[in-house]
Amino acid sequence: MNSAEDWLLNEDKHCWDGRLARLKWIAAEYPDVDIVIFHGGLKSQYLFEEARYCYVYAQYIASTLLSLAFIENILTSVLYAYGDNDIPKARISDLLVKAKKDGLISDSEFDLFDKVRKIRNPITHFRKPSDKKSIEYRGVENDSHPHELLESDAQTALKATFRLIAKFSISLV
Numbered sequence: 001m002n003s004a005e006d007w008l009l010n011e012d013k014h015c016w017d018g019r020l021a022r023l024k025w026i027a028a029e030y031p032d033v034d035i036v037i038f039h040g041g042l043k044s045q046y047l048f049e050e051a052r053y054c055y056v057y058a059q060y061i062a063s064t065l066l067s068l069a070f071i072e073n074i075l076t077s078v079l080y081a082y083g084d085n086d087i088p089k090a091r092i093s094d095l096l097v098k099a100k101k102d103g104l105i106s107d108s109e110f111d112l113f114d115k116v117r118k119i120r121n122p123i124t125h126f127r128k129p130s131d132k133k134s135i136e137y138r139g140v141e142n143d144s145h146p147h148e149l150l151e152s153d154a155q156t157a158l159k160a161t162f163r164l165i166a167k168f169s170i171s172l173v
Contacts, residue, residue: 015058022056029159031166039168040077047073048161055158060150061123067157068092068120071113074164075099092117109163116160119153 038044051066072092079087079099087098096117100110122133129136139146 033169035170060154
């Protein structure tokens, strides 16, 4: 065997149980829908699939970022389809306000999606280690390993994507 094969076999040996547990979490949280509609086309579908895949493989930052990109893409696509030609240029915070104002999302959905936005911001934008929103500070503050916090953040982000999937998909029963 070559080193690439050895690396994959070793990863499977050591990470299988964790991946399986995360996949079971996704299956338990996934909404009960029969037909999933991905407004925004293939990009939306790929964002959704990759967010889940990254979570299963414990790539929590990637899962969180992809989840928010999915939310943004879906909401922008729907608002654009309703005739808002300026919305593709909007910041995510403005997009959420517009979606709430137009009745596309509820107050609780706004709060959830905005929470994911606030989780994403210190990941994508520089923060000093002493910033209260940095993962380092949160780890110390919560007496938790940063990896555990990132997992929890990714779960919050995925729950938000599942909420959007349920909202815009079809249940036949």
